[in-house]
Amino acid sequence: xKPSDLSVHVTNFLTHYLAGQRNLSPNTIKAYRDVFILLLRxxxxxxxxxxxxxxGHFDFGIIRPEPSHVGAADFGIYRPV
Numbered sequence: 001x002k003p004s005d006l007s008v009h010v011t012n013f014l015t016h017y018l019a020g021q022r023n024l025s026p027n028t029i030k031a032y033r034d035v036f037i038l039l040l041r042x043x044x045x046x047x048x049x050x051x052x053x054x055x056g057h058f059d060f061g062i063i064r065p066e067p068s069h070v071g072a073a074d075f076g077i078y079r080p081v
Contacts, residue, residue: 010036 014033019022043049
């Protein structure tokens, strides 16, 4: 199976940038890895945005809470433009 572009970019970010250039600890890199996993699961389960639909542009709109979420603006997460 050929790796997707996203998996190649994430792997390069974790191994070359974080470990090589930033010299971060293995635990920090694992934390970044876990965040990517959670973000992809959130996109799949909550926003119905599947990895197979990835076309070279990541839509960060999937991580914005819907306006119906109570108190989301209070945490500085969602700022309408």
